[in-house]
Structures are given as structure tokens and as C-alpha cells.
Amino acid sequence: MFINIIDQICFSVNGEYGKVLEFIKYEYKKNIIDQPFDKVCFHLDIVEDNKNPIKYIINPPVSYDENGIFIFDTNHRKIRIDFSLIGKDTYHVICDKNFNPDFIAIILEYLIHLSFVNKDAYFCHCCSFSFHNKIILCPAWRNVGKTNLLLSFLKEGAKYLADDWCLIDKNGSVSSLPKRINLLHYNLVENSDLLNQIDPDLIHLVEFFKRALKGQYDLHSDYMNNIKSCIKKRICIEDLFPEQLQQHSNSIDYIFLLTKNIINPERGVYITELEKSKIIIKINEILKFEQRPFRIAYNTYKAITGKKNEFLEKLDETLNTLTLQAFHNVNNIYEVHVPDKNSTVRIKDEIIGLIK
Amino acid sequence: MSILVLKLNNLTQIEIIDPPSNHRHFLENEYYYLNKQKNASINPDVRITFKPDLEMKDSAVIVSSPVGYDSHGVFFFDLQNRISRIDFSNFSKSTIEIIVDKQFNARFLSIIIEYLLSNLLLAKNGCFCHASAIKYKGKVFLFPAWRHVGKTNLLLSFLKDGAEVIADDGVFLFKDGTILPYSKCIHLLYYNFKEFPHLMDKVDKSTLSLFKFVSNAKQGIYNIDKGLIEELQKKITRRFLFSDISNIQHIPQEEKIDYVFYLRKRNTFDINSLKINLVFPSYEELAIKATEACIYEQNYFYLAYQTFCFITGTRIELLDNYRKKIEYIHNNVFKNVIKTGELVFDNFIEHKNAKQLIKNFLINNY
Numbered sequence: 001m002f003i004n005i006i007d008q009i010c011f012s013v014n015g016e017y018g019k020v021l022e023f024i025k026y027e028y029k030k031n032i033i034d035q036p037f038d039k040v041c042f043h044l045d046i047v048e049d050n051k052n053p054i055k056y057i058i059n060p061p062v063s064y065d066e067n068g069i070f071i072f073d074t075n076h077r078k079i080r081i082d083f084s085l086i087g088k089d090t091y092h093v094i095c096d097k098n099f100n101p102d103f104i105a106i107i108l109e110y111l112i113h114l115s116f117v118n119k120d121a122y123f124c125h126c127c128s129f130s131f132h133n134k135i136i137l138c139p140a141w142r143n144v145g146k147t148n149l150l151l152s153f154l155k156e157g158a159k160y161l162a163d164d165w166c167l168i169d170k171n172g173s174v175s176s177l178p179k180r181i182n183l184l185h186y187n188l189v190e191n192s193d194l195l196n197q198i199d200p201d202l203i204h205l206v207e208f209f210k211r212a213l214k215g216q217y218d219l220h221s222d223y224m225n226n227i228k229s230c231i232k233k234r235i236c237i238e239d240l241f242p243e244q245l246q247q248h249s250n251s252i253d254y255i256f257l258l259t260k261n262i263i264n265p266e267r268g269v270y271i272t273e274l275e276k277s278k279i280i281i282k283i284n285e286i287l288k289f290e291q292r293p294f295r296i297a298y299n300t301y302k303a304i305t306g307k308k309n310e311f312l313e314k315l316d317e318t319l320n321t322l323t324l325q326a327f328h329n330v331n332n333i334y335e336v337h338v339p340d341k342n343s344t345v346r347i348k349d350e351i352i353g354l355i356k
Numbered sequence: 357m358s359i360l361v362l363k364l365n366n367l368t369q370i371e372i373i374d375p376p377s378n379h380r381h382f383l384e385n386e387y388y389y390l391n392k393q394k395n396a397s398i399n400p401d402v403r404i405t406f407k408p409d410l411e412m413k414d415s416a417v418i419v420s421s422p423v424g425y426d427s428h429g430v431f432f433f434d435l436q437n438r439i440s441r442i443d444f445s446n447f448s449k450s451t452i453e454i455i456v457d458k459q460f461n462a463r464f465l466s467i468i469i470e471y472l473l474s475n476l477l478l479a480k481n482g483c484f485c486h487a488s489a490i491k492y493k494g495k496v497f498l499f500p501a502w503r504h505v506g507k508t509n510l511l512l513s514f515l516k517d518g519a520e521v522i523a524d525d526g527v528f529l530f531k532d533g534t535i536l537p538y539s540k541c542i543h544l545l546y547y548n549f550k551e552f553p554h555l556m557d558k559v560d561k562s563t564l565s566l567f568k569f570v571s572n573a574k575q576g577i578y579n580i581d582k583g584l585i586e587e588l589q590k591k592i593t594r595r596f597l598f599s600d601i602s603n604i605q606h607i608p609q610e611e612k613i614d615y616v617f618y619l620r621k622r623n624t625f626d627i628n629s630l631k632i633n634l635v636f637p638s639y640e641e642l643a644i645k646a647t648e649a650c651i652y653e654q655n656y657f658y659l660a661y662q663t664f665c666f667i668t669g670t671r672i673e674l675l676d677n678y679r680k681k682i683e684y685i686h687n688n689v690f691k692n693v694i695k696t697g698e699l700v701f702d703n704f705i706e707h708k709n710a711k712q713l714i715k716n717f718l719i720n721n722y
Contacts, residue, residue, distance in 0.1 A: 059655070066623045141666070233561035262415055263427040278669025285666040289419070296655070303502055304623065306641030 002036045006167070006175055006247075009115045010036045015046025018097030020104055026235070027105065031178045041115040042091050042109075049096040050077045061103075062297045069301045071107065071293060073100035081294075083301040087311025095254055102182070109165055109179070110294050117315065121169035122322050128161035128174060129153050135174060135249045135356060138164065139260035139283050139337075142290070147187050148344040149258070151194070156348070159246040160237045162189060170325040173250045173288045185209065185231040186341060195241055199233060206231055255334045256351055259283060261337035269346040271354055274335040276350045280323045287319065359393045360384070361400075362469065364528065364536060365610070368476045370469060371400040375633075379406070382462035382530075383702045387598065388540055388608040402452045402472050404465075410457035413439040413511040422464075423660045430663045432468060432656065434461035435602035440468060444664040447672045448479050463595075468525070473538070477528060478674055482536075483682045486531035486649045489522035489537065490514050496522070496536065496611045499712075500646035501619035503653070508542065510619065510699075512601075517711070520606040521598050526653070531688045534610045542601060546570065546592040551705060552679050553600060556594050559594055613689065617714060618642045621703075631702045634713045639690035642698060646690075647683040694722075 003024070005008050010033070013024055025032070025046075049070075058064065058239075070078040075094040085091035093111065093298055095104065113123040126139035127150035136153075140146045161174055163181040168174055183204075188195065192206045209227050212219050219227075238245055257279055261267070286297070298310050298312055334354070336347055359371040360383055372383065373396060383390060396403070412418075412433045416426040422433050431439040438457040446452050452472065456465060474484030487500035488507040492514055501507045508524055515521060524542040527535040549556055549567055556564055570592065572578065573585045599605060622631070651658070661675050674681075690696050697717070699710050 058652075064623065068623060145540070251390045260417055262417060262425070265415065275669070281671060282666050285662050287421045288662060289666075292659075296652075299648050299652065301644050303652065304620070306637060308644060 001031045001258045002040070004031045004033045004037065005112055005115075005178060008119060008121075009112065010038060011041050011111070011115075012036070012043045012315050013046070014043065015095075016048060016097040018046065019101050020046050020095055020099050022295055023101035023104060024108075027180060028178060039271050040090050042086075042093055042111055045092055045094045047094055049080070049094065058300050059296050061293055062300055064300060064304060069297050069304065071103075071297055073103050075100070080102070081107075081111070081297065083298050083309055083312065084305075084307060086111075086309055087118055088309070105179070105182075107294075108289055112177075113165070113291075114311075114315075116167060117318060117322070118311075119169075119351070120322065121167055121175075122326075123145055123177075123287070124163040124168050124283060124320055125164070125246065125290050127163050127164050128166045129158040130161060130246050130249065131156070131158040131352075132355065134253040135161070135251060136254045136355075137174070137252050137352070138256045138276075138312055139279075139286060140256055142287050143341075144258045144338055145263055145341055145344060145347070146258065147181065147183065148190050148341075150181075151187065152344050152348045153192050154241050156352075157244070159244045160241060161246050163237070163248065168326045170253075170322050171250075172252055172326045172329055173248065174252060175248045176246065180234040181235050183233045183235060187227040188231050188233065189213070190344065194235075195233075198235055199238055202231070202233065227276075252327070253328045253332070254351075254355065255279060255327070255330055257333075257335045258338055258347070259335055261339045263337075265339035267337070269337065269343050269350050271334050271336050271350050276327060276330075276333055280320065280327065281332050283323055284316070284319055288316070324342055357394070357396070359390050359396055361393045362387055362466075362473075363389055363391065364473065364477075364538065365389075367480050367482065368402075368473055369397065369400045369621045370402040370404065371396060372404045372473065374406060375404075376406055376458045379456075379460075379462050379465060380467065381577065384400050385595075386466050386539055386541055388538060399451055401476050402469075404454045404456060404469075406456050406458045406666050408458050410439050410441070410460070412439050417488065419663050420659060422656060423663055425667055430660050432660065433463050436461070440465060442468070442660060444478065444661055444675070445668070445670070448476060448674045458659060468657075470538075471654055472613055473528065474654065475657065475675060475678065477530075478678060478681045481531035481685060482528050482684050484526055484654065485646065485649055486526050486530075486537070486653045487646070487688070488524050489527050489535060490519040491522060491606060492517070492519040492716075495614040495694075496535070497525070498529075498613050498616045498693075499619055500642075500649055502621075502649045504616055504622055505619045506703075506707060506710070507619060507702055508544065508548050509705070511542075512555075512712055513711045514706040515602050515604075518604065520604045520697050521602050522606055522611060524598075529685060529689055531685050532691050532717065533613050533643075535613055535690050537606075537608050540598055540608070541595045542598060544596060547705070549592065551707065555596075558596065558600055563592060563594060572696065573631060578621050614694050616642065616690055616693050617720075618645055618696070618698045619710075620645070620698055620700050622700045632706050632709050632713065633700045635698050635700060636696070637698055638695045640687060643683055643686040643690045645698075646686050647679070649684055650686075651679060660701070 002010050002012050070080045072078050077099045079095040079099055081093050082091040126137050127146040128137045161176050188206050195203045362370040366472045402573055416424050431441045433439045438460040439462050440456040443453050487498050488511040488685040489498050526539050529535050570589050573580050
């Protein structure tokens with residue numbers, strides 16, 4: 001089968017049935033096509049690749065063995081990316097059939113991102129929505145509160161564009177990507193009402209967890225961590241907010257970079273202006289950090305083969321240029337200083353106040 | 357005030373102000389070119405000062421161990437959450453200030469010093485090279501390698517044949533083909549002791565008994581979990597002065613490299629080759645490999661720099677171009693030595709055969 005990503009790129013998926021294939025069929029259920037409409041960017045070959053133990057761990061999750069570089073999950077299942085052809089021609093990705101689905105989702109996003117760079121577009125690590133006809137982009141380092149902020153705006157009637165990754169092209173237009181949003185314990189604790197529509201059973205666990213967080217059961221931290229890892233849900237956004245989708249916008253009106261306020265958290269949430277040159281550096285550094293395992297994998301590939309991939313060598317430069325071009329016409333750029341994870345309502349109010 | 361000054365051939369100067377005794381002891385044992393001085397200079401490249409109770413606070417953000425940041429900027433943290441702050445804003449412009457907790461891990465501080473030296477040297481056409489180096493029959497050999505490939509075992513093997521040790525873990529490499537050793541220590545692990553058991557004569561009793569226990573456990577004598585054996589094996593680690601393991605003393609000075617042999621583990625690209633082989637890919641290919649081995653060793657430093665860029669929204673040109681510069685230096689050096697080659701191993705226990713291959717090559721060709 002082939003997966004169509006917003007009619008611009010496609011990749012093939014073939015191989016043995018397992019967790020990976022099952023995941024892809026769910027994640028991309030509306031994007032499966034029989035025939036490719038264009039040259040395939042990569043082939044995802046699903047096989048059994050867990051027989052050989054990992055001998056030399058480079059830097060988890062990257063390692064290599066007799067067959068070359070691979071990335072491994074917590075159960076030591078492997079995925080191998082052919083770095084020699086990325087950006088140049090169709091390449092192969094060989095994945096163990098039961099590789100961790102959450103991790104394969106991240107890896108696929110990385111590969112799809114690289115395919116888009118060849119089409120003068122890139123992924124920005126942000127949430128994005130349209131509110132009162134204004135397109136708002138909120139980039140952030142992980143765990144600052146992007147998703148909770150997005151959900152709170154959607155509850156106010158905003159239209160969804162992106163949760164984790166947003167596609168931005170060099171002209172500054174923004175597109176939604178086909179993926180489910182990944183809600184974790186801190187999202188579901190704050191938004192347990194959403195579960196009424198999609199997974200009422202999970203509500204009981206979330207409610208129990210909320211009470212446990214308040215110390216009601218005096219649970220050991222190991223148990224708490226176990227429960228946390230159970231409270232997660234991948235959801236199609238249209239199942240939650242069916243009338244609130246926006247696939248595309250030709251421009252960005254506001255950028256609000258969310259950063260942890262470690263300097264004076266007692267001041268609460270506040271917003272300052274941010275220079276364009278600084279937001280470009282910050283966004284690119286967030287992207288680099290999010291893609292760090294892949295960069296280590298590519299560098300390991302170079303160390304072993306002595307070969308370079310010119311497309312990947314120039315990637316930082318290309319991304320810098322693309323961001324510069326994309327933000328050329330954006331004039332409202334701000335930094336939102338976030339003191340802690342319980343600030344979603346304040347952030348939303350501050351942003352609404354500023355827009356008005 | 358007591359000041360230790362680490363000065364590399366007038367290229368860089370690091371001043372360590374009033375180091376606590378554990379740090380002083382470690383640094384004095386670790387480096388050549390370390391002198392005592394009474395007065396601080398006005399503009400050293402790096403100034404390291406110590407403070408009590410610099411611990412990572414709960415409010416700090418952990419980027420990825422061992423790098424974090426807080427309201428004062430970027431820092432490294434050790435296993436006890438003690439921190440060492442680094443201010444990148446003056447990098448290669450004026451003095452870089454490093455503020456270190458008095459109880460910060462001394463070995464980790466020495467690694468941070470090496471990061472700084474290496475990256476400051478980039479402005480002077482020099483960089484770190486992750487390699488061992490020896491002088492053998494009057495010629496200087498450089499063995500760059502990724503970690504855990506077998507650098508140290510090959511080095512120890514050559515020492516048995518009368519080679520002089522120049523460096524075990526790394527050297528500073530300059531565009532003109534010279535190297536400068538800086539550490540006077542060798543770091544030995546379980547598999548080094550296993551191959552060179554005579555070195556066990558120099559370790560303390562508890563390390564010796566742990567070594568024997570692990571060796572027996574590996575043979576299945578005690579029926580212990582493999583994971584536990586591996587953990588115990590990691591505890592068998594000792595740093596020695598070169599003077600403790602070798603009778604032939606090398607004078608620490610600049611040396612011109614004659615031969616470069618990159619060491620690499622075998623994989624399927626070499627499926628038709630022998631288990632151990634000496635091959636001759638282009639020097640450019642070897643420069644890419646050695647560059648990545650060098651950068652990998654400094655990954656934490658570049659992560660800290662990346663964090664600095666994120667917090668401040670500013671960049672340092674020298675550090676933005678580190679990869680190109682390091683490759684440029686390696687390329688220039690490898691191009692001009694007598695010969696470059698690549699030793700492909702299956703396993704680091706093959707040091708005797710590896711050594712013999714190099715010896716045969718020299719006999720047949722020079």
C-alpha cells in the first residue's frame with residue numbers, strides 16, 4: 001500500500017503483519033492509496049529484525065551491527081534507514097514488524113519532513129490554530145504545554161491546524177498534517193471531559209490518577225509512573241472537534257513562542273516581543289533537538305562508511321533559509337513566558353487579550 | 357590565591373582559580389603543560405572558579421543528561437546533580453567564565469576543559485582528534501577510532517614491542533600535520549586488563565578481586581545474571597599515568613605525524629574481507645570517519661551550545677562551523693602524511709594480529 005501525505009508526497013508500506021502495520025493502518029487510514037501519484041519518497045519494508053542482540057550501543061537509541069546503523073526501541077527492536085539516498089532518490093527503511101508504534105510515528109514524521117524539505121517546506125515543532133480568523137502558531141520546546149493550549153483554544157471554538165508538527169512552506173503558508181494527536185497523562189488530566197466522547201472507560205483511570213496525584217492513596221512513585229504510562233490516547237482531531245478543522249492557510253498572523261519562565265516564575269504568565277532573527281534561531285534549535293537521534297544516526301553512518309549525503313550536510317543551512325523566507329511577512333512575533341504546567345488558561349487569556 | 361594554568365604552546369590559556377584539593381590533585385595528575393601561578397591574568401581564554409553548593413534546582417530544565425539550563429544559563433550536571441556553568445556568549449572573543457561546584461566530578465571537569473581547548477583551537481587551525489598515538493622505530497603513528505574499537509589494546513600491544521606512548525585517548529591535531537599530546541594518563545577497562553593481565557599488578561586489592569570475580573562469573577562459575585556481570589565489569593576502571601605502565605618515557609611535545617591508521621569494527625560492507633584487514637580507502641573518506649569520531653566525543657558540548665542558542669536566540673560563528681572546520685583540519689593532515697590506511701577488526705582482542713599487519717605493511721613498503 002501507499003500513504004499519501006496531503007497530495008504532495010507518498011511512501012510505500014509493505015511487509016509482515018505486526019504492531020507497525022497495524023499502527024500505520026490506523027494512523028493513516030484516510031491516506032491509504034493503491035497507486036502512487038508521484039515518485040515514491042521511500043519504501044518502508046516491514047520484516048522480522050530482532051534476532052541479533054545489540055552489541056555496540058553508540059548512544060541510545062542509535063547503534064550499529066554487522067548490517068549497519070540502526071535505531072532501536074526499548075525492547076531492542078530495530079529500524080534501519082538508508083542514509084545514502086535521502087533527499088536524492090527513493091530509499092529503503094527496514095523496520096522490525098513489532099517496533100514500538102509511538103517511536104515509528106516519530107521516525108516517519110522525520111522522514112516525511114525530509115521529503116518536504118526537497119519541496120521547499122519544513123516541519124515546525126508547534127501547535128497551530130485559527131482563532132477569530134487569525135492564524136496563530138505556537139512553537140515550543142517539548143513539555144511546555146503546546147497541546148493543552150491547543151485544546152483550550154479548540155474548546156473556545158478555534159479551528160485546528162496542527163498539534164505537534166506543522167508544515168510551513170517558504171511562502172509562509174501553513175498546512176495540517178495527517179496524524180492523530182497524541183494525548184498523554186498531563187493532557188488527559190487537564191482535559192478528561194474529552195474522553196466522554198471517545199473512551200469513557202479511560203475516564204475512571206484518569207479520575208483515579210487525579211486523586212492519587214493529590215496524595216489520596218499514598219502510592220509509590222513507581223506505581224504512579226506505571227499509571228502515567230497507561231494514560232495516553234491517540235485521537236483523530238475530527239472525532240473531538242468535527243466542525244473545527246482547517247487544512248491550510250496562506251499566511252501566518254501571529255507567532256507565540258512558548259518558553260519556560262525560569263527567571264521569575266512568580267511573575268506568572270506574561271508576553272514580550274521577540275525579534276525575528278531570534279525566533280528563527282530558536283525554532284531551528286528546537287527542530288534540531290527533536291531530531292537529535294536521527295542526526296546521531298546519520299553521523300554514525302558517516303563514521304562507519306566515510307560517506308556523506310550532501311542533502312543532509314546542507315540541511316541546517318536549508319532550514320535556516322526556509323524559515324527566513326517563510327517568516328518574511330510575519331510581523332507579530334512574541335514570546336510567552338510560562339511559569340509552570342498549570343498555566344494553560346492564563347496563557348490563553350493573555351494571547352486573546354493581545355490579539356484583541 | 358592559588359592558580360593552575362593550562363597553557364598549550366601559547367595557543368590557549370585556561371586558568372583554574374583556587375581549585376579544591378580533589379580537583380587540584382586530579383588536574384595535576386591529568387595534564388602536561390599545567391603550571392602554578394600566583395597572579396591571575398587579565399584575559400585568559402577560560403577562567404574556572406569554584407563555588408560551594410552549586411546544585412541543580414528543581415526549577416532547572418534538563419535538556420538531555422548531562423545538559424540543563426536555569427535562570428543563570430546553561431550548565432553541565434554530574435551524577436550527583438552538582439553543576440558546572442558555562443557562558444558561551446564570550447566564546448573566542450574574550451574570557452569564557454566557568455563556574456563549578458566544589459564537589460563537581462573532577463573527571464567530568466577535565467572533559468569540559470578538553471571540550472573548551474578543542475573548540476578554542478578551531479580558530480587556530482587545530483582541533484581534538486579521538487585517537488591514540490605512538491612513536492615506533494622513530495615514526496609517529498596516529499590511530500583515530502570510534503570508542504570501544506580497540507585503540508588502547510593496540511597501543512598496549514605496541515608498547516610491549518618498545519614503542520613510546522604519546523597519547524591514549526586523544527591529541528590536539530593541527531592543520532600542518534602536527535599533534536600535541538595533553539593528557540599524561542591512560543584509562544584502562546576490564547577488557548584491557550584481560551588482554552594485558554600484567555597490568556593488574558598495579559591495581560589495588562579490591563579492583564583485583566573484582567576483576568577475578570567478574571572473570572570467573574563470565575565463565576559461568578557463579579550462575580549470576582548477565583546484566584549484573586556487565587554492571588560489575590563497568591566498575592573495573594582505572595586511570596594510570598603513562599609513567600606507571602611504560603618504561604620508555606616520551607617527552608610531551610609537538611610531533612609530526614608520519615602514518616595514520618583509522619581503526620574500525622568490521623561490518624557487512626566488508627563481508628568478503630578477512631576477519632582483520634588493512635585496507636586503503638581515500639584519505640577524504642578516512643577524514644570523514646575520524647571527524648565523526650571526534651565530534652561524537654564532544655556531543656555534550658555541542659548540545660550545551662545548542663541550548664545556549666535556544667535560550668538566547670544568538671549564535672557563535674566559530675561554533676556554528678565546527679563540523680566543517682574539524683573535517684578541513686583532518687583532511688589537510690591526512691592528505692600530507694606518508695600513508696593513511698584503515699585497520700578493520702572483528703574484535704578488539706585481535707590487537708596482536710592488528711599490530712602484525714601494520715608491521716608487515718611497513719616492512720614491505722618502507
